[in-house]
Amino acid sequence: PAVRPFELLDNYLGENYNPYQDSHYELGTRHMDALRSLYLPQLDTPSLIYLLQQTGDEVLPFQQAVKYYSQCKQHVEFGGDHSFIGFEQTFASIVDFLKIT
Structure with a gap:
């Protein structure tokens, strides 16, 4: 389980590549904010x-x-x-x- 994914993924902010789906994507601060809002x-x-x-x-x-x-x-x-x-x-x-x- 990722208890605090917004901390775990902090080093991946920006452009990334998913080799399993052969696609590029951008992980932004809005994604981290969304994860932070889900944290209990x-x-x-x-x-x-x-x-x-x-x-x-x-x-x-x-x-x-x-x-x-x-x-x-x-x-x-x-x-x-x-x-x-x-x-x-x-x-x-x-x-x-x-x-x-």
């Missing part, structure tokens, strides 16, 4: 959120997510990366959290 200093219903996090995430600071989602159910694993290695091993806990039968 405190979650309204933390019981509805299940954080799946690996400490080796090279993109998002895992400590920030663990702290921000501290009132939520959490599954934090040592190591891994941003792709959440071994995600399929968490299916049972996800199904249980969502109460899917």
Whole structure:
């Protein structure tokens, strides 16, 4: 999860290239303002959120997510990366959290 994307993306202001869609785009301050306006200093219903996090995430600071989602159910694993290695091993806990039968 990107807890504070308006800080994470600050270094990408200006012209950018998306290699997956082969397109150029511009990230402007209006986009950052929009992201900032969506930020909730405190979650309204933390019981509805299940954080799946690996400490080796090279993109998002895992400590920030663990702290921000501290009132939520959490599954934090040592190591891994941003792709959440071994995600399929968490299916049972996800199904249980969502109460899917």
